[in-house]
Amino acid sequence: MKVAVFRKEHFNAAHRLHNPDWDQETNQKVYGKCNNPNYHGHNYDLIVKVTGEIDPRTGYVMDMKVLKDLISQYIIERFDHKNLNLDTSEFQNLNPTAENIAVVIWNILRPQVDPSLDLHITLYETERNYVEYPAH
Amino acid sequence: MKVAVFRKEHFNAAHRLHNPDWDQETNQKVYGKCNNPNYHGHNYDLIVKVTGEIDPRTGYVMDMKVLKDLISQYIIERFDHKNLNLDTSEFQNLNPTAENIAVVIWNILRPQVDPSLDLHITLYETERNYVEYPAH
Amino acid sequence: MKVAVFRKEHFNAAHRLHNPDWDQETNQKVYGKCNNPNYHGHNYDLIVKVTGEIDPRTGYVMDMKVLKDLISQYIIERFDHKNLNLDTSEFQNLNPTAENIAVVIWNILRPQVDPSLDLHITLYETERNYVEYPAH
Amino acid sequence: MKVAVFRKEHFNAAHRLHNPDWDQETNQKVYGKCNNPNYHGHNYDLIVKVTGEIDPRTGYVMDMKVLKDLISQYIIERFDHKNLNLDTSEFQNLNPTAENIAVVIWNILRPQVDPSLDLHITLYETERNYVEYPAH
Amino acid sequence: MKVAVFRKEHFNAAHRLHNPDWDQETNQKVYGKCNNPNYHGHNYDLIVKVTGEIDPRTGYVMDMKVLKDLISQYIIERFDHKNLNLDTSEFQNLNPTAENIAVVIWNILRPQVDPSLDLHITLYETERNYVEYPAH
Amino acid sequence: MKVAVFRKEHFNAAHRLHNPDWDQETNQKVYGKCNNPNYHGHNYDLIVKVTGEIDPRTGYVMDMKVLKDLISQYIIERFDHKNLNLDTSEFQNLNPTAENIAVVIWNILRPQVDPSLDLHITLYETERNYVEYPAH
Numbered sequence: 001m002k003v004a005v006f007r008k009e010h011f012n013a014a015h016r017l018h019n020p021d022w023d024q025e026t027n028q029k030v031y032g033k034c035n036n037p038n039y040h041g042h043n044y045d046l047i048v049k050v051t052g053e054i055d056p057r058t059g060y061v062m063d064m065k066v067l068k069d070l071i072s073q074y075i076i077e078r079f080d081h082k083n084l085n086l087d088t089s090e091f092q093n094l095n096p097t098a099e100n101i102a103v104v105i106w107n108i109l110r111p112q113v114d115p116s117l118d119l120h121i122t123l124y125e126t127e128r129n130y131v132e133y134p135a136h
Numbered sequence: 137m138k139v140a141v142f143r144k145e146h147f148n149a150a151h152r153l154h155n156p157d158w159d160q161e162t163n164q165k166v167y168g169k170c171n172n173p174n175y176h177g178h179n180y181d182l183i184v185k186v187t188g189e190i191d192p193r194t195g196y197v198m199d200m201k202v203l204k205d206l207i208s209q210y211i212i213e214r215f216d217h218k219n220l221n222l223d224t225s226e227f228q229n230l231n232p233t234a235e236n237i238a239v240v241i242w243n244i245l246r247p248q249v250d251p252s253l254d255l256h257i258t259l260y261e262t263e264r265n266y267v268e269y270p271a272h
Numbered sequence: 273m274k275v276a277v278f279r280k281e282h283f284n285a286a287h288r289l290h291n292p293d294w295d296q297e298t299n300q301k302v303y304g305k306c307n308n309p310n311y312h313g314h315n316y317d318l319i320v321k322v323t324g325e326i327d328p329r330t331g332y333v334m335d336m337k338v339l340k341d342l343i344s345q346y347i348i349e350r351f352d353h354k355n356l357n358l359d360t361s362e363f364q365n366l367n368p369t370a371e372n373i374a375v376v377i378w379n380i381l382r383p384q385v386d387p388s389l390d391l392h393i394t395l396y397e398t399e400r401n402y403v404e405y406p407a408h
Numbered sequence: 409m410k411v412a413v414f415r416k417e418h419f420n421a422a423h424r425l426h427n428p429d430w431d432q433e434t435n436q437k438v439y440g441k442c443n444n445p446n447y448h449g450h451n452y453d454l455i456v457k458v459t460g461e462i463d464p465r466t467g468y469v470m471d472m473k474v475l476k477d478l479i480s481q482y483i484i485e486r487f488d489h490k491n492l493n494l495d496t497s498e499f500q501n502l503n504p505t506a507e508n509i510a511v512v513i514w515n516i517l518r519p520q521v522d523p524s525l526d527l528h529i530t531l532y533e534t535e536r537n538y539v540e541y542p543a544h
Numbered sequence: 545m546k547v548a549v550f551r552k553e554h555f556n557a558a559h560r561l562h563n564p565d566w567d568q569e570t571n572q573k574v575y576g577k578c579n580n581p582n583y584h585g586h587n588y589d590l591i592v593k594v595t596g597e598i599d600p601r602t603g604y605v606m607d608m609k610v611l612k613d614l615i616s617q618y619i620i621e622r623f624d625h626k627n628l629n630l631d632t633s634e635f636q637n638l639n640p641t642a643e644n645i646a647v648v649i650w651n652i653l654r655p656q657v658d659p660s661l662d663l664h665i666t667l668y669e670t671e672r673n674y675v676e677y678p679a680h
Numbered sequence: 681m682k683v684a685v686f687r688k689e690h691f692n693a694a695h696r697l698h699n700p701d702w703d704q705e706t707n708q709k710v711y712g713k714c715n716n717p718n719y720h721g722h723n724y725d726l727i728v729k730v731t732g733e734i735d736p737r738t739g740y741v742m743d744m745k746v747l748k749d750l751i752s753q754y755i756i757e758r759f760d761h762k763n764l765n766l767d768t769s770e771f772q773n774l775n776p777t778a779e780n781i782a783v784v785i786w787n788i789l790r791p792q793v794d795p796s797l798d799l800h801i802t803l804y805e806t807e808r809n810y811v812e813y814p815a816h
């Protein structure tokens with residue numbers, strides 16, 4: 001049986017939900033306040049879950065300091081205190097919904113984590129709205 | 137791979153655990169303080185999880201405002217500030233344990249959510265006691 | 273300068289807000305859903321704050337185990353898994369609003385705590401509604 | 409002795425810290441990442457504290473539903489899902505630091521609350537950074 | 545479909561991460577501050593999850609009071625306010641990483657819980673570092 | 681009216697409560713499990729509150745990055761992943777109760793913060809036990 005380890009980090013960012021293929025009325029209807037043209041923002045809480053066997057020498061599935069540094073280097077540096085729509089390449093043509101942000105984070109981290117380990121992302125947009133990828 | 141979205145809501149209710157097929161001594165032995173004939177109560181925290189594919193047009197698995205409104209209309213209106221044993225039809229003949237409340241909520245919401253989407257309920261009776269249905 | 277020590281406990285109870293001097297319409301207008309005749313309930317979080325000098329022998333303002341036991345004996349035993357309106361003498365003729373419950377708890381605990389120590393009560397009715405007595 | 413009642417609400421907003429009287433280098437030195445020209449954002453948690461005597465008829469210092477509605481009407485409607493720098497009149501010429509936002513909220517709410525009641529604002533910019541006005 | 549019930553408890557303990565097969569330099573490189581020879585400590589939050597069918601007589605998967613007592617008797621009594629390396633037999637020759645502690649707790653509790661019920665352990669070493677066994 | 685700003689940090693440490701002037705029986709009676717000779721430990725959450733006027737140029741009472749760095753340099757470096765009794769000079773002859781740790785932290789930080797600003801310390805030993813110095 002495998003063990004999962006979890007590391008929680010956070011970043012703050014501005015974003016706007018908008019589909020350029022739609023007119024303004026449709027965008028407003030679908031996204032409501034989240035379509036505000038001047039952006040709004042969130043404190044995103046990010047939980048990265050890594051699943052695998054315990055290494056009997058270290059007692060670790062994965063060194064949490066290494067995981068913390070990976071998250072910091074690849075995710076926090078990229079998204080913290082940024083405007084997701086304007087300041088990042090990932091969301092130039094992708095709507096920064098919580099779902100899409102979680103998938104983007106998984107795609108960025110997946111090559112950085114040993115292929116023998118499973119990877120899951122949980123992203124809290126607010127305390128009451130959050131997403132998980134891939135879903136269990 | 138699918139994405140799960142979660143929405144957290146809450147309601148406050150009174151309840152009493154009691155099995156009418158048992159005598160008072162057995163009820164007291166099984167349910168202890170929870171059998172108090174004049175009821176006690178809880179702040180219930182409810183997390184509804186919906187799992188499916190991201191709609192590429194919206195970037196959503198399901199619009200969280202729609203999910204919030206469904207929970208409000210079908211669950212919060214029904215149970216908030218109510219006595220579960222006396223004020224609801226669901227628990228006239230069903231013991232309002234956390235397990236049973238979670239199953240009831242799932243049964244109420246299931247027809248309201250698109251059949252292509254999976255549905256899971258987590259219900260916190262207290263910060264230290266909670267249940268999940270269906271279990272992973 | 274003095275030090276304050278805090279101990280957090282909790283109890284679950286049913287209650288109803290109702291003023292018998294008013295007609296049903298006025299009660300409904302003032303208390304809304306909280307006036308439900310069959311009661312509703314809460315998980316109450318209680319924080320007891322005791323302020324005084326550090327005893328140089330123990331390093332304590334007050335032994336937290338003693339404080340915990342006082343809260344358990346005088347408050348939790350009295351109110352946990354009870355109907356505040358029906359099962360307690362304190363609220364036979366007093367509306368169990370969060371404000372009144374906090375004052376009642378202070379009045380019960382004050383004689384149990386050394387007079388040289390100040391006493392303050394914080395009571396959470398929900399995560400979003402809470403009260404403090406006496407106010408700072 | 410008086411009682412304090414607290415109501416917690418939240419809003420999400422984008423902002424940027426910037427002093428137009430300074431050059432870019434000074435702004436960068438003082439505000440760091442918070443000076444990002446394209447804005448970033450936060451989930452702001454707001455706690456409004458109102459202090460006064462319990463009304464013996466209602467058992468309330470102030471009806472929490474009324475307080476909730478005041479916060480919603482005067483604060484949440486104004487700031488939620490907004491860019492504080494661009495979308496609000498209050499921060500056209502005032503830097504939206506947590507300190508200044510708290511003072512602005514107090515100034516907006518003060519005329520709406522009975523003068524016999526004291527008013528205090530706590531504003532969480534993140535879980536780890538928050539402010540209180542007026543300070544105790 | 546099955547239901548899962550969760551019970552949260554906590555214990556406080558000292559520990560040190562150290563592999564006696566390695567020299568001091570390697571231990572320092574792998575474990576960093578966690579290798580401090582005089583120990584450091586944590587407030588461990590433990591969540592025990594039990595999965596099974598609802599008993600139609602009780603409405604319970606498992607009586608939470610029974611589960612709480614099992615955790616108290618077999619885990620809290622054993623580890624609370626202890627030095628995991630020095631005061632327990634389980635970690636005489638096993639490194640008390642969060643991963644290993646979770647597996648040890650599962651091994652201790654497994655024989656105490658009905659074989660028809662599944663058992664999962666979540667252990668928080670800090671708010672930001674936690675583990676799950678067996679992993680989903 | 682002044683504004684208070686708060687910064688939350690944390691450290692993990694081992695400690696033991698013991699008064700060398702007392703015999704073992706008295707120590708056991710007063711401190712119970714906290715007297716365990718091999719130490720136990722905690723995740724300490726530390727909140728530093730600084731009160732003063734808003735600087736109209738920065739909009740800050742005090743730059744939170746500066747405050748964070750002060751706490752890191754003077755407190756976290758000193759106490760994190762340490763045995764308070766064995767690894768620190770401050771508790772060589774002082775019992776590391778939460779009360780005494782809070783006073784020690786205040787005494788260390790006071791000279792580092794501008795004398796025009798008030799300083800308060802809140803220290804959580806557990807989620808349910810915490811202290812404040814100086815008390816309000």
